[in-house]
Each structure stands twice: as structure tokens, then as C-alpha cells.
Amino acid sequence: MLSENIETFIGCEASYREAKIVLFGAPFDSTTSYRPGTRFASAAIRHESYGLETYSPYQDKDLNDYKIFDSGDLELCFGNTNKVLDKISERTDIILKDNKLPFLIGGEHLVTLGAVRSVLNKYPDLHIIHFDAHADLRDDYLGEKLSHACVLRRCHDLVGDGRIFQFGIRSGDKSEFVWSKQGHTFMHKFDLQGIEDILINIQDKPVYFTIDLDVLDPSCFPGTGTPESGGVDFISLLNAIIKICSQTNIVGCDLVELSPNLDISGASTALACKVVREFLLALQE
Amino acid sequence: MLSENIETFIGCEASYREAKIVLFGAPFDSTTSYRPGTRFASAAIRHESYGLETYSPYQDKDLNDYKIFDSGDLELCFGNTNKVLDKISERTDIILKDNKLPFLIGGEHLVTLGAVRSVLNKYPDLHIIHFDAHADLRDDYLGEKLSHACVLRRCHDLVGDGRIFQFGIRSGDKSEFVWSKQGHTFMHKFDLQGIEDILINIQDKPVYFTIDLDVLDPSCFPGTGTPESGGVDFISLLNAIIKICSQTNIVGCDLVELSPNLDISGASTALACKVVREFLLALQE
Amino acid sequence: MLSENIETFIGCEASYREAKIVLFGAPFDSTTSYRPGTRFASAAIRHESYGLETYSPYQDKDLNDYKIFDSGDLELCFGNTNKVLDKISERTDIILKDNKLPFLIGGEHLVTLGAVRSVLNKYPDLHIIHFDAHADLRDDYLGEKLSHACVLRRCHDLVGDGRIFQFGIRSGDKSEFVWSKQGHTFMHKFDLQGIEDILINIQDKPVYFTIDLDVLDPSCFPGTGTPESGGVDFISLLNAIIKICSQTNIVGCDLVELSPNLDISGASTALACKVVREFLLALQE
């Protein structure tokens, strides 16, 4: 008898029960202010992962040696932001309740808020590490509080001062930089250096790790809605991920803002696939 | 002294005061369920119109001989549908109050609702002519009432049975076709034939005319989010527009669902420009 | 517990056991002489089908009312044509043995040969209806017998004179047209007219129906390796499919030569999805 057509990220073929990490996608981009398209990211990453190896020569580890489950994409209705965030929180709740690690693939950056709400419920002492080109610290965007451009500010509403650590930031309103400097978040501009300095403070804390892929330079990652020149390269990102995963207690994470159709060469999606692989492997002890 | 950089649709350079028709854009696509991108349409149409002539050999009329004002695009926040519809209604209100004809360029089809709400205020006996590939008659879409897929149903909520006339419809849920047949709307499937038959009923009524450009076949108009094979060609659309404009009392109108980046040849945007020109000319007595 | 990520053509969610029709993909294009890329077609059709409705206003039927199973794509090795054809035959064998109808999605046209070999085994009196821009009757192509350009000739090797009926042909070597005229195949050039005339001869025979989508005009279907101007439009193809399915005994069928990346507007893939839907519905009594 013939089987159904199952499509998962490469090497993520464990059963849900045995899995330590659970992938899921949130194909949502309704608040994107400039160029939409991140809704296609999770399906593209899953689909294009078959051009990738399961083995990483960087970490000398193989996805086939670990237990990861890919639960597919949430079915989200465009145009109702609150419902979307609720659905993301619900899925995260289930995964956390079963003592697995939620690994969310966006979608636009606002999806992080849905996951953080849920993770914070379980881990009230949550800290957040944030890689991004953009500060995302606006209090509102054209009057709207639930916007991708406000997502870390909304997270700050939940976790408060001194719990958010931002790296790679090179774009934002002047007021965002000023607000951060007032002590609300730790912000390292332009690149991913200085991670060691913050690790001391959070090594025994539960950490949510959110990576906006536009932290990368558009030369290696043009497939994103708002490309910002002057970003980091793939190896720098890879090394930072490995360092953070090995020295902190990650309890939830995400990867957002790939917009696959903006880079029809496919190189951006291929890079995102490799970041997923390396991220998943770095999360293994 | 040097002047500012003003960008209008070609030949629409009257002052607001003298204008009979007022163009405006609503760059919104947050409820689009499949492929977003119509937010770029109004700017693209305006920008690419400079490759067009102001003269129509079809109607032997020239835009330069009429008084049209292009008031640019609304500034809309993505992610809050109600606010967006309100802004569209407000702009329409102003134009109507000054006894000018509002000519809205989308964006996705939901923007029509904002304009219809306003026009209906002034013309309670409003009838609607609707060209589209899709019925857009769902009561909700994944639980959401304010979706592009429900826009004519929402209009029906406002105007009631027998006031909506649909042409070219070739896609939808079975239930939409059944609901229409129950007498809620008049629906002519597949093409634009039979317009004469309905004109008799509405020739003395105020009419809102909404054209979803995906009524066209994807061969001549691939630049749209949900291309549906089996549509009409440009000449058929042109003739239908001329017939309707010359034999009914149009009090408001729109053109929606161009997604310019999906057709990088530029042919879809060029066609939309030409439809705008011909539509504007057909509206002149 | 969360479920796996299953991806099927829309509305094809029956179990294998209950299904009457079984879809499968053969992502192969190694013998393509001009522009490869049909290997991506079956996955693209499946993935993009979620932009489609299950209901056809043309046939007033709904995929949800029928039992169809989508068994996904074969895993094929590029560069070894014989192995590929064997794998296609094996899958077809299983489906036929279980008294279901095999519905193959290519891939390049050579995949038809794998299916025909299997179907002919079960139905020795097999006749073939062939829609295509190209005659595909070369005896060899640069010395190679197993080429997409020879696939109907290879089928003729199996079924012999008077059993192949070709429509829409408008490209080929002069020798192919001459060879056909010598009585080896029935060929109707340029369009799909005259189908009625042949239906009389084959209405009680088992029929394999192979559609090379490049029979369509490139205006509606640019997404194919060798676009040939002067083809038929979507409605003509749709009507021909309905006519043939309703008046003959189809025992196997395929749809080939979509090359999705060649039409980045997505209109060609969307059309192919609609042809699959209409074809599946037309096969239902």
C-alpha cells in the first residue's frame, strides 16, 4: 500500500513522542510595513532542505543522530493579528507542556510575541537574546501596537528592564536607540561581538533566542523584506549561535524574516536551511 | 527656483478644485490569503503611466481634455483592518462631499468595502456592478469576516438582495454559487456577456462599479495574487467598461488586485494603466 | 499530540484503500534537450494547489465529493533513464493491481513511457490519446532512443499502427510528419478539433490519455521548456478533456512538461493545478 506524502525539514523524522525539539511554522506577514512575503518562509525552508546534507562539518554532528519532530505550519488567517498570536501561543503551550523545546520558524518578527508569551508563562525569569538589523523597539507603528516594528518593545512590556540583549542592530528611529540606552535593553550595535560579556549574566537563566535573519548582510541574505547593508556574514552568525547554545539554557527559539521569493536565486533560502540545521545541532548537548 | 517632484497618473494634472474625478490609492493587502503584493499597485500604476499616451484611439478622447486630480496614496498601517477601512471611507467622504467622483485604486479587494460604505451614505439606493474571477461571497474566511474573500458578502450586508451584479465569476466555494443563486446577487459566470440585460434595471440608479482585474485571463494579466485561467481578454473588458459607463450613473468606482511584482515583464502594470485611462475617459460624457 | 506535515494536492485526502484514483509524481527531466526544470512540477503543483478551490463551476463538481489519494513523488536518480522508467512502471503496476486509476504528473514527457508499459500489460488493446505541441515521433534524438523527443515513437513500438491519436501538433522534424502520414499515427495538427471523429473508433477501448501541457499557447502557459506559439487556450483544453473523459474508457493518464520556475509569475503552475482539478473531476462518472 502506498504511503502519504509527508514533508518535513530534512533529518527531522522522529515521532512527536520521542522528540526533544519540535519545529513549527507560523506563515504570517500581515503587519509587514514594507515588502511582504515571509509567509512563504517555513514551507520554502522545509521544501528546499532536501538540497542540504544532514551532517555538519562545522560541528561534526548529524541531524540523523537526534530526535526532532517537524509539526508543520499553523493554519493562520491573515488580517487578524490577535488570533494569530493566540494560535502561536497555543502551539507553544502544547510543546512546552510536553517538555519539549519549541523551535518556531516565521513569518515576520511579530510571531515571536506569540511564542514569548507562552514561554514566559512557564519560565517567569525569561531572558531574551535578540539578533537583528532593526531595534524593533518602537512603542507603536503608525498608531499600531502589534507591529513587527514593535515586537521587542512588546516583549519588554512583558519581561521588563535588563532582560533583553540585542546584537547586530543597525537601523531604527533615533528614539529607539535613545530608549534602549536609558537602560531598558542591552544593545550591541552593528555586529555580534561582545556576546561573552553578557553570557556571564544569563548563563543560569532560561533564555529565549530570536534570530531575525536580516542581521546578516544582504550580500549573503538578500531574501528579506528590508535588507540593511553592513550586516554580519554567515560564519559570524554560525559561531555566535554555537556559543550561545552551548553556554546558555535555551528554552525556546525562533528564526524569522526570510522572504524566499525576493531572492529567486534560492541562495537566501539555502542559507536559512543551513542556519536551521546548525541551530538544531547546536541545541544538542 | 526649482519645483518639487510631483508624481501623478499621466494626464491627471487638474487642481483639486476644478476636478470632476479624484483618484486615490489604498496600498493595503493584509488580508490577502495567498500571495500578497497588491500594496504596490497604485504607486506602480502612477509611476509606469508615463509609458502611456494620454490619447485613446479606442474612444478618440484625450485625458488632457478633462479635469482629473490624483490625490496620491493613503498612508495605511498594515495589520489593523478596521482602521484601514475607516481611512478609505474618510477620503471617499471628502471627495463625495465636494461633488466629485471617487476613483479608488487598490490594494486588495477588501478596500472596496471602505469606499462602498461611504458612497452608500450619500446614495442609499446604491447598486453595485462587480467584475471578478472570484465570487467573494463567503460569510467568513477562516473565521474572519473582514477578508478580501468576503468583500461582496459584506457589501451585500449593506445593500441587500438584488442590488449586486456579478460578471466573469469562475472560482469560489460551492456554497458561494448556491448562495448567489438563492437570489442574493445576480451572477453571470465566466465572461462579461449579458450586460445589456441588467442595464435596463439599473440605468436610473446610482452605481458603484468595482473591477477586480483578475477577471482578465492570466495570459494578459499574470500580475495578480490568484490567477484564474479562463478569463476575458482586454478588448472584452474595455468594451464592457465603455458600455457600463455610458449607460449607467456611476457614482464611485475602483480597480483592484494588480500585484505588480508578480509580473516582472511589466505587461500587467501596463495593462492596468491602460484600463485606468480608458475607464477615466469612459466616465466622461 | 501534534501531527506530521502531510502535503497533498488539494481535496485528495482519501485513504489509499478507498481511493478510485491515485496521483503520483515523477520528478525527472534528464533527457530534456533544451531547458530542464520539469522535475520541479509535481511538487509545485501539489504545493500551489492550496490557492485553488476544490469546486469547479465548469463541471459543478467538487473534489471533496470523490475519493482520490495522492501518493507523493517517486524518488528518482537523475542520469539513469532505464531505472527511472522502471520505477514509474512499478508504481503504476501497484496502482493497477489494486484496480485504481494511475494519474501521473511529470516531469518530462518520457515518463509517459514508464506508465504506458505498465498499463499495456494490463490492457493489451490499449489506445493512446496524445495532446502536445510536438510530434515526439523521432526514432532517436542524437542517437538516443530514450528521449523525450521520441516518447510517442517508443509507445508506437509497443502498440503499433492506428492506436495513437495526436492533437495540437505544431512542431517537429519534417520526417515525423511524413512518418505519421504513412499511417502510423492519427495526427490532427494545430488544435483540438475533430475529437468527435476519433471517439467513435475508440469508445469501447481502454485509453491512456497523455497531456503535454505545451499543447497550450505560451500566452497562457509560458512555464514550459520549449514554448510553441500558436497553441490552444485553457477553455479549449478543458472542453476537450471533459469530452474525452466522458466518452472513453480512461485506464491511465498523465500531465507533463510544466517547468514551474520558467514562469515566476506562478500563472503556469496555477493553470496546471486547475487542469489537474478539472481532469480529476472529469474522470468521475
Add this chain to the structure above:
Amino acid sequence: MLSENIETFIGCEASYREAKIVLFGAPFDSTTSYRPGTRFASAAIRHESYGLETYSPYQDKDLNDYKIFDSGDLELCFGNTNKVLDKISERTDIILKDNKLPFLIGGEHLVTLGAVRSVLNKYPDLHIIHFDAHADLRDDYLGEKLSHACVLRRCHDLVGDGRIFQFGIRSGDKSEFVWSKQGHTFMHKFDLQGIEDILINIQDKPVYFTIDLDVLDPSCFPGTGTPESGGVDFISLLNAIIKICSQTNIVGCDLVELSPNLDISGASTALACKVVREFLLALQE
């Protein structure tokens, strides 16, 4: 010993001496006012012709049975229009002096002027048949007399009233249509009908036949700088070419305004290749 890499249009492999027709390309687009790119047309047509058959089922003729020479592209300097036109005239002079038919592939439409100047030298009684979406009858364009938008007006300067026959025209300044109607040119708008009526007048005259491929509808030919909806389809163009070639005395001809990179599906270039083939075959007695 290995041979050099010679690239010609398919089936055009006669020696210059034996050839009846001589192809040459003029890769020039400097006066294009909207979107440049026709400079790439002649090389693209030559290169992509290898995806074409030499045999035409429409005319039942084969390029291999005739003597045609492809002399490649002129080396033209961008930015100096007069030099470019002189180079085209020189090449045309050589071909005419050797009693061969010059077949020019543009480039933008202005290249026609270079060829017409030369052909008129040999045939003072020259008449011109012109297929185009655009009238090209402006006296100047932004003050410039040598512009693609003025090319037929410049030809009229040379041949005078009653010698230019225009078909398919659907775009232009109002003044161009008025000027034509004053008796300067014969103009048939929108399509290619009524050719028979003019053939009577010119059947014994020397004719230059210039085809701007944008006479085609953008659905089948999006790869052109200024696509104009409402054009003719491939079969209509093909039939018109065959009719004109068989009933007039063509002494020079050209095909212009393909802009291959604007249609990355390749369908426009493939169509242009087929028009070249059919045109070449139609020119054979």
C-alpha cells in the same frame, strides 16, 4: 583540427555567395524612451533558435532547403545615432549590390531608417508595409528628430504620401492619428485585417516590410519595451506575413523591438525565432 565556434540562426548555413537572403543584426536601443533592452534581441534570437525546428508545418517548408546566410551583428557604438544609421545603410548597400535580400533584426525601430535609406536608393519607387502597435509618426520626440517614435515619419520624409501602409496601430499622440488621416499614410487601426485591399495597389511595386513585434498582444509577447494591450495573436501575424510575402515583391525587411530580458520565461524570444523562421520561409517562392 578543431573548428571555430560559429553561431548562426538555425538552418541559415549557406555561404554568402550562394545565399538569396542575408540576415544581419543591429543591436541598438539608444533612443528608446521607456525601457531599453532591444540591443540584446538579435543575439538572443540567434542563440535561442537552436530550440526550434527548421521545418514549418504551417507552410510545409524547411529552412534546410533554402540558401540563407547569417552575417552576424553590426558592431555599433551607443550614443551616436547618425553613425549607427550609416553603418546599417552600409551593410544593406553591400547586400543589395550583390542582389540579395537584406533581412534586418533590431534593435529598436529606428534601425529601420538605416535600411530604408539604402533600399530606397536602389528602388526609388519603394512602398512600405508597417506592422506596429505604435504609429511612430511624431515629427520629433522631445525635440529629437531621430527617435524610435518618429521612424515612420522619417521614412515618410523620404517616400512621401501614399506609400506607407500601417496595420495594427493602437497607440500614439492624437496628432499622429490626425496627420495620418490627412492622407499622409494609410492606417488600419487595431488589427491586421484589410490587407487584401491594399495589396492590389502595391503588388507590382518594390516593398519594404517592417514588423515591430509589439503589434502582437502582450499576452503572447510581453518581452518588449512598451507592451500595448489589445494586439493580434501569433496566427494572425503569421497569416498576414504569408499573405504579404506571397503577393508582393519584398526587397527588404526587418523585425524589431524584441527585448528578450523583459520576458525571462523565454516565450517572447521563442516566438520571435518562430516569426523569423516563418518570415524567411514565406519569402521563398
Add this chain to the structure above:
Amino acid sequence: MLSENIETFIGCEASYREAKIVLFGAPFDSTTSYRPGTRFASAAIRHESYGLETYSPYQDKDLNDYKIFDSGDLELCFGNTNKVLDKISERTDIILKDNKLPFLIGGEHLVTLGAVRSVLNKYPDLHIIHFDAHADLRDDYLGEKLSHACVLRRCHDLVGDGRIFQFGIRSGDKSEFVWSKQGHTFMHKFDLQGIEDILINIQDKPVYFTIDLDVLDPSCFPGTGTPESGGVDFISLLNAIIKICSQTNIVGCDLVELSPNLDISGASTALACKVVREFLLALQE
């Protein structure tokens, strides 16, 4: 009353009277020898700038704090190089006469000549700093003196030996490198190092600063007609601009050779927007 649709570079909304810097575009590319398309750059930069912030975290300055006027694009006729250069000179003359700084956005590199002619009139002791991948020192190109490939040579005709300082050069005829070495220009090959050394010589001189964006590596800037591997990255360019602007007396400047349609990801246009912002901010004391 509704206002007109004004489109300027973000943050450049001063009146002409109060402005210190005046932007203008020269959408011209007729002498481009390889791939045209820079004519679309100035409009694209203006349009896409709305995806940018007005604040620079690099310089901690905000465009909103300065007085800049965007006077839009010149209306240029393609095909007549002399007229185009004259129009550029005229616009520059006006700006200089009003004691403002002209900031020109190309177009191809030849537009620099129009601006330099005007600036030199006012500042006879003008020096030129030139960032580029190409030497642009040919005396003629295929016999033509007014070509993008000769633009610095034409500038040298005007300013003479020892007044042109070239950086980043990595492509050209051998003769161009030899000619430069003979003492005609200062040339630093491959990158932007060594700027300090020349600043000493020109710090009290009036300087025209021309940046051909292809000085950047194609990895971060593929959207240009002739991409040359081995260029500099964005941060290097940014630092060099800041250094030069802060230590010399810039009296005119330009940014040329973006060809936006060649990079459909939009990353090249986004980078160009950011260079404009940083350049404008660096020019402020």
C-alpha cells in the same frame, strides 16, 4: 482639500529656499555599452527610500535635522548626448548660483561630465575624487568621445594633470592604466585605502566627489551594468565617504550606475538609498 502626490527622497522635505543641498536625478543611459538600465535609478532610489530610516546609527545624525531639497528628475531625451549634458549643466548652474550644493543621482557615469563642467566654471581650481571599478580613462570608445567609458578622460581634458584622484579601480584597457601612470591621474587600484595620503594635498581645494557604485563588490551590489568582482564592501565605502566629506571641501557630488532592475531582490537599490542618506549626513558639518 486634498493635496498633490509629492515624492521625494526620505527626509528631504525642506523648501528650495532654505535648503543647503539640492538633489536632482539625471535618468540617462544612452551611451552604456553593455547593459542599460541606470535611467531607472533616481526614481527607484527616491521611491524605495521610504523603506529607510532618516536616522543613521553610524553617524548619529538624522536627515530631519538638516535642510535638503529634492528637485526631482530632469526630463532628458534619449539619443542626443550633447543636449543631455547641457541640461545637467544648466540645472547645476542654477543650484550653484543660489549657493547650494548640487547632489546629482545618475544615470550612467557620463552624467558626471555635465555637472563637472558647471562646477568648474564656479571653481576653476576644482579637484576630483573618483570611486569606481573602472578607470573610465579611454580617449574614445569605438570612435565616440562622449561615452561613459571616457568620462574621467573628458574631465581630465578640463582640469588637467594631478587633479583627479581615483580609488578602487580594477578594470580597464591596459592603455588606461599606463596613461594614468604617466602622471595624468592619481590611481589607487582595487580598494579605498590610502585616502589619508591624498587628503593633505587637497584639503583646502574645492572638490567634486563622484561615486560610481560599482566600486562596491557585486556581492553587495549586483544591480549594476558591469559588475566587477573584487570590490569593496559597504562599511569601507561608508567610512571613506565620511572621511572625505569631513576633511575636504565638497562643492559638488554624484552617485551613479545603479541599475535597479538588474537586482530584483531590491538589495542594491536599498544599499544605494543608504549611501545617499549617509552621504547627505556626512556632508553636514
Add this chain to the structure above:
Amino acid sequence: MLSENIETFIGCEASYREAKIVLFGAPFDSTTSYRPGTRFASAAIRHESYGLETYSPYQDKDLNDYKIFDSGDLELCFGNTNKVLDKISERTDIILKDNKLPFLIGGEHLVTLGAVRSVLNKYPDLHIIHFDAHADLRDDYLGEKLSHACVLRRCHDLVGDGRIFQFGIRSGDKSEFVWSKQGHTFMHKFDLQGIEDILINIQDKPVYFTIDLDVLDPSCFPGTGTPESGGVDFISLLNAIIKICSQTNIVGCDLVELSPNLDISGASTALACKVVREFLLALQE
């Protein structure tokens, strides 16, 4: 009399007899497992080379000063791997017999095997230097021995242990890395450092040098079927090529895996052209 249209790589216009190096293309990609398209590389490189200078400022050498012959592309049948490899070997044999250096442009990486078979015949002590992102050391790929993913393993079958030197490798099955480490090949991972160390061992040996261009980072070379982040930049590749060519005895070489249509900006093809130029110049004493 007019001449034929000859198309060669720029500056490669020597006669075969006088040439020291002979270029040829093998447009083959049938075993490509992921995204095909390298079949278009050799023609694209040849065609786009006219945008390149013959002079290299890096090496201060000019192609015009050397004797190189471009013998065009082999005519290869897709779908029969053995025949294709034989044709490549035959062409290589001829070139070697005439004491010239074969310079092969792929096509996919498997084409290397055809050339190596021939070169090994003449030079039994052959060593191989291999630049690549992928190890290409699988014994089979989905059961197939003649696959691009196995090409260096097949070469190893011929030359044995200790004769293959791999650089830049960053992707592969775990087993490939293990197998290499067992002493079968020398492998330097991730970049091109450490070349000096191996040069000592092979400086008096005949060397075949194969460059898979995906050794480059996708930021500078997105136009390849399987882009692998973390690669080297152009200058590193250039320096490595110059070092190897100047210090070893190259007796054959190739450049493979450009897939030009995957990078529609043209930057990847332009880079490949420049690598060909620099490689050719580096091979000159």
C-alpha cells in the same frame, strides 16, 4: 563579402595551430540532483565575456598577448552519461595529442571525469587539485556511480590514494569526510589556506586542476545549483589560482557548476568570465 558570425571567449582568437591552450565547453547537467542549469554555462560565459576587458590589472597581463583557441561546445545528448563522458575524452585526447593544454568549461562536475580519463592516459602520474564546497566522494548516489556527487570518488578509482588534494570543502555526507580522513584524499575544509604545504609535494608532478565554482561564497556566486554558505571570496580564489598555476605543472583543467539562469543579475556569470580570464593568464609563464 560578409563573414560568418564567430563567437569566442574574449581575447581567444588565435588559430588552433598556433594556440597553446584550447578552450571547450561541455554543456551537460543530466545527473544534477538538485537544480539543473549548468548546461547553459559555457555559452553564457562566452557570450557575456564581451563585457570584460582582456587586460588584468591583478596580473598585469593581457589575453591579446597570448595564443588561445576557443573550439566551442561539444554537441552532447542528454540522458546518456557514458556517451557524454566519451565525447569529452575524445576532445581532450585531440588537444593533448597536439601538445596543447585542454581547458574545459562545464556543465556539471561529472564532466571532469571525461577529461581526467584522457589526461591520465598521457600523464600516468597525474595529481588532482580540487576546489569545491562539496566533497564529491560518495561511492554512489541513489545507486548510481556516474553522478556529479561521486566525481572525485571516480577520479580516485583511477589515480588512487594520496593523489587528490581538496580545498574549501564544507558539505557532504559524514561518510565522505570519514573516508577522506582514512587517507584516501587530502582534504582542507572550509577555505583555501594551506596550499603552500601541498605544493612542495607536487611541484614536479603533472597536475589536473578542477574548480567547482561553488567553492565561492553564495554572496559573490549565487548562480549555482547548490549554494553553500561559508565559502571563499573572489580575491582568495584568484590568489589561490595564481599560486597554483605558477608553482605547479598544470596539464589540464576545468571550471564547472555555473548555472547562469539562477542569477538573473548576471553577476555570477560575470565573475565566472573573470575567473576564466585570470585562470588563462595565470597559466602563461
